[in-house]
Amino acid sequence: MTASGDITVAGKPLIELVSVTREFKTPGGAIKAVDRVSLALGQSEAMCLVGESGCGKTTTGRLLAGLLRPTSGQLLFEGKDVWTTKGDELARFRRSVQLVHQDPYASLNPIRTVYQTLSAPLFRHGKARGRRAAIGAATELLQRVGLTPPADFLVKYPHQLSGGQRQRVSIARALSVDPRVIVADEAVSMVDVSIRISLLNLLLALRDEFRVTIVLITHDLAVARYFALRGRIGVMYLGRVVELGTSELVVGDPAHPYSAALVAAIPEADPTLTRSKERVELRSAEVPSLLRLPSGCTFHPRCPLFEEGLCDVQVPELLPIPDGRQVACHVAARERAPAAELLGVR
Amino acid sequence: MPTKRASAAPQQLEADQVLSVRGLSIAYSTRRGPVQAVRDVSFDLRRGETLAIIGESGSGKTTLAVSLIRLSPRTAKITKGHILYRKEDETIDVASLGDSDLREFRWSECAMVFQAALNSFNPVISIWEQFLDTARAHGMMDAKHVRSRAGELLGLVNLDPERVLRAFPHELSGGMKQRVLIALSLLLKPSIIILDEPTTALDILTQRAIIDLLRRLREQLGFSMIFISHDLSLAAELADRVLTMYAGTVVERASVKDLFYRPRHPYSMGLLRAVPRVSGALGNVVSIAGSPPDLINLPGGCTYSPRCPFVIDECKLREPDLLAVDTPNHDARCIRWKHVAELVGKEEAVVAEKLGAAT
Numbered sequence: 001m002t003a004s005g006d007i008t009v010a011g012k013p014l015i016e017l018v019s020v021t022r023e024f025k026t027p028g029g030a031i032k033a034v035d036r037v038s039l040a041l042g043q044s045e046a047m048c049l050v051g052e053s054g055c056g057k058t059t060t061g062r063l064l065a066g067l068l069r070p071t072s073g074q075l076l077f078e079g080k081d082v083w084t085t086k087g088d089e090l091a092r093f094r095r096s097v098q099l100v101h102q103d104p105y106a107s108l109n110p111i112r113t114v115y116q117t118l119s120a121p122l123f124r125h126g127k128a129r130g131r132r133a134a135i136g137a138a139t140e141l142l143q144r145v146g147l148t149p150p151a152d153f154l155v156k157y158p159h160q161l162s163g164g165q166r167q168r169v170s171i172a173r174a175l176s177v178d179p180r181v182i183v184a185d186e187a188v189s190m191v192d193v194s195i196r197i198s199l200l201n202l203l204l205a206l207r208d209e210f211r212v213t214i215v216l217i218t219h220d221l222a223v224a225r226y227f228a229l230r231g232r233i234g235v236m237y238l239g240r241v242v243e244l245g246t247s248e249l250v251v252g253d254p255a256h257p258y259s260a261a262l263v264a265a266i267p268e269a270d271p272t273l274t275r276s277k278e279r280v281e282l283r284s285a286e287v288p289s290l291l292r293l294p295s296g297c298t299f300h301p302r303c304p305l306f307e308e309g310l311c312d313v314q315v316p317e318l319l320p321i322p323d324g325r326q327v328a329c330h331v332a333a334r335e336r337a338p339a340a341e342l343l344g345v346r
Numbered sequence: 347m348p349t350k351r352a353s354a355a356p357q358q359l360e361a362d363q364v365l366s367v368r369g370l371s372i373a374y375s376t377r378r379g380p381v382q383a384v385r386d387v388s389f390d391l392r393r394g395e396t397l398a399i400i401g402e403s404g405s406g407k408t409t410l411a412v413s414l415i416r417l418s419p420r421t422a423k424i425t426k427g428h429i430l431y432r433k434e435d436e437t438i439d440v441a442s443l444g445d446s447d448l449r450e451f452r453w454s455e456c457a458m459v460f461q462a463a464l465n466s467f468n469p470v471i472s473i474w475e476q477f478l479d480t481a482r483a484h485g486m487m488d489a490k491h492v493r494s495r496a497g498e499l500l501g502l503v504n505l506d507p508e509r510v511l512r513a514f515p516h517e518l519s520g521g522m523k524q525r526v527l528i529a530l531s532l533l534l535k536p537s538i539i540i541l542d543e544p545t546t547a548l549d550i551l552t553q554r555a556i557i558d559l560l561r562r563l564r565e566q567l568g569f570s571m572i573f574i575s576h577d578l579s580l581a582a583e584l585a586d587r588v589l590t591m592y593a594g595t596v597v598e599r600a601s602v603k604d605l606f607y608r609p610r611h612p613y614s615m616g617l618l619r620a621v622p623r624v625s626g627a628l629g630n631v632v633s634i635a636g637s638p639p640d641l642i643n644l645p646g647g648c649t650y651s652p653r654c655p656f657v658i659d660e661c662k663l664r665e666p667d668l669l670a671v672d673t674p675n676h677d678a679r680c681i682r683w684k685h686v687a688e689l690v691g692k693e694e695a696v697v698a699e700k701l702g703a704a705t
Binding site: 052053162163164165192193194195196197198199201219221222223225226229251261262263265266267268269270271272273274275277279282285287 | 402403519520521549550551552553554555557576577578579580581582583602603606607616617618620621622623624625626628631632633634637638694696
């Protein structure tokens with residue numbers, strides 16, 4: 001846990017997944033959407049979970065938010081096992097951890113005005129009594145998320161707002177209950193490119209101002225790099241975290257061959273750079289089914305660093321390497337070098 | 347319906363031009379009144395060239411693309427302009443083609459790969475039947491010939507024909523479906539392929555595979571390509587030329603390098619500054635303030651003026667023309683382009699990096 005030492009408060013995580021596995025039953029059999037994932041987040045930390053579809057990042061987000069019960073393992077909030085708490089304590093956890101969804105067109109009730117959307121949780125959690133107090137609190141929330149003048153927005157319905165404005169309302173709603181943790185699942189992917197950065201900046205400002213911990217789940221490594229500039233990135237593949245470390249290391253010099261392949265594959269908004277990027281050739285383009293996971297390291301059938309008798313036999317654990325990050329790769333750990341270097345794409 | 351326009355005497359296209367859109371305007375009729383979705387758009391496409399149309403939601407890029415093969419919904423009308431296409435030695439105006447000519451034009455001259463790859467298939471028939479249906483609709487009746495052409499095309503897009511032709515759409519991954527659609531679009535050897543957001547909703551590694559595939563196919567088969575995307579990096583990867591669209595009109599036309607390194611329209615500049623990169627310096631990444639205008643109620647003068655940091659009173663008087671700027675074959679719909687040029691300069695580096703220190 002040294003990597004997070006400077007970020008967690010007094011070494012004590014605020015919220016933590018401890019070796020959490022979550023299975024789902026499917027017609028083809030049980031699948032492990034998340035497999036023994038451990039993540040610890042400190043107060044006002046910004047972390048990104050990245051990975052391709054089906055890697056378990058959304059399930060991990062829902063496990064963190066307490067919306068899914070782990071099949072095994074624990075969710076700890078302030079050191080207490082959330083799934084054994086009840087009553088007031090559970091209610092406090094529910095308030096403390098808020099989720100912002102991907103689709104601002106679906107997550108706001110179309111027949112409620114912004115005021116109604118924001119005041120409902122205020123009343124429910126006793127944050128406001130009476131209409132005047134609720135208007136005051138909602139006005140303040142809208143100011144916080146940059147929807148000004150607030151009076152113009154209070155009376156609007158979702159269809160009268162742009163995608164970015166709706167997402168700001170969703171964030172304001174999450175803030176209404178003074179959360180300690182916000183899990184934002186692809187919160188900027190459906191928003192126009194020109195305003196994505198301002199939404200990320202809003203989330204980062206909330207982190208600085210209110211010391212909220214923010215977990216951003218995204219498939220976009222450039223967004224992850226920007227958001228987690230002073231935080232960490234976790235890369236997920238087939239239900240496991242394969243690399244976890246500072247944004248600078250994970251994106252700048254990836255240690256896991258899968259992270260290296262992702263970074264090398266990303267097109268960039270720079271014609272000369274993007275056309276001359278070194279590629280990482282994978283041994284197979286096919287993503288294995290969660291129903292029939294490969295033996296050993298699940299990335300081994302595609303991995304350019306694959307070693308027979310090692311990678312297809314032993315499951316690599318997520319272990320610290322000298323530069324302070326954690327990586328689940330036998331070869332990178334043994335060579336004490338990031339995959340980007342071993343593959344010559346540094 | 348649009349026969350009147352045919353009399354407007356379209357000019358002949360030069361031998362290496364395959365498509366020329368001239369002064370095209372398209373309006374949707376809605377209950378709130380007509381929406382000017384596309385206004386006075388002009389561009390040329392050369393043989394073998396790849397053109398990227400970039401812009402955000404509501405910029406009119408999809409309306410424009412769909413209208414090129416006249417597949418717009420009934421509520422959309424071409425109100426002005428020509429879509430000139432050079433077929434062998436003659437020039438035809440797609441905007442005035444009758445139904446049967448139009449059917450022939452689609453697929454055999456110009457094919458389109460739609461955005462929602464997942465929804466472009468009939469879910470209850472196999473991939474083989476999709477190929478056969480498309481072929482038959484265009485007069486290729488010999489199943490054996492279709493079979494061999496389908497096999498050849500699926501091989502070209504790196505799919506195993508035996509397996510894929512027997513499969514149903516739901517049995518294929520997103521990336522495989524996109525490959526099948528690309529193969530299908532090539533069935534009648536069109537000279538232009540239009541792709542709407544070809545990599546959106548695909549995973550990173552799949553995206554990369556599709557980009558590399560398109561690049562290879564273009565080299566092997568020599569078709570021209572128009573793709574529409576909100577993803578600037580896709581344009582940086584594949585395009586020879588780029589059009590930036592805003593509020594239904596083209597605000598900048600440039601070579602890919604000019605657009606990315608020497609943008610002259612404040613909106614192109616703003617878009618480029620708003621996109622963080624994965625490699626290299628992050629630079630000063632900033633969003634564009636405000637939001638795109640209501641197309642029914644367009645602001646007077648330059649439609650970008652309410653969001654533009656370079657705005658002066660004159661900008662609000664009338665919408666500027668596309669003006670030639672300081673690099674050849676490059677124009678911008680902005681009377682203040684010299685100020686953008688002063689800020690951005692000419693060096694070959696991305697805008698966010700050059701403007702690192704500026705605010």
